[in-house]
Amino acid sequence: MTGPDGTVGHARIRIGDTVIMLADEWPGGPTQSPTTLGGTTAALMLYVDDAEVAWNRATDAGAEEVFPLELQFYGEKGGRVRDPFGHTSRIRASASLPRARAAARAMSTRRSRGSPPTPGVPGRRVVPAALPTARP
Numbered sequence: 001m002t003g004p005d006g007t008v009g010h011a012r013i014r015i016g017d018t019v020i021m022l023a024d025e026w027p028g029g030p031t032q033s034p035t036t037l038g039g040t041t042a043a044l045m046l047y048v049d050d051a052e053v054a055w056n057r058a059t060d061a062g063a064e065e066v067f068p069l070e071l072q073f074y075g076e077k078g079g080r081v082r083d084p085f086g087h088t089s090r091i092r093a094s095a096s097l098p099r100a101r102a103a104a105r106a107m108s109t110r111r112s113r114g115s116p117p118t119p120g121v122p123g124r125r126v127v128p129a130a131l132p133t134a135r136p
Helices: 051-060 097-112
Strands: 011-015 018-022 043-048 064-071 077-082 088-093
Touching (some): 043 051, 051 064, 051 077
Parallel strands (some): 043 088
Antiparallel strands (some): 077 088
């Protein structure tokens, strides 16, 4: 539903059986954009089959790189982008199961030696490739 000023009043997307409602900023109302707030209050994590394709599609549409798309130490290829409205998304390709297991062993060894966990990511776990992925 488009408002009289051309903004999106209500939009919805369906993922499986779930409906997600979206809208543009509502000046003077309770819905504000990340730009107005000075930062985003949430981020999406998109697990995809091909991170390069999804990354290129996002940046071609105007998203800017926050963190580069690269192979992470825990076995996933991923990075973070910010869309023109200020929302951030992490784009990841699921790790192969052998790499995921190796990364889990490395994290276990790192923690058993007294190394602190990854800052700001309590209980981070590696997601095996067998889990379903989104197709942007």
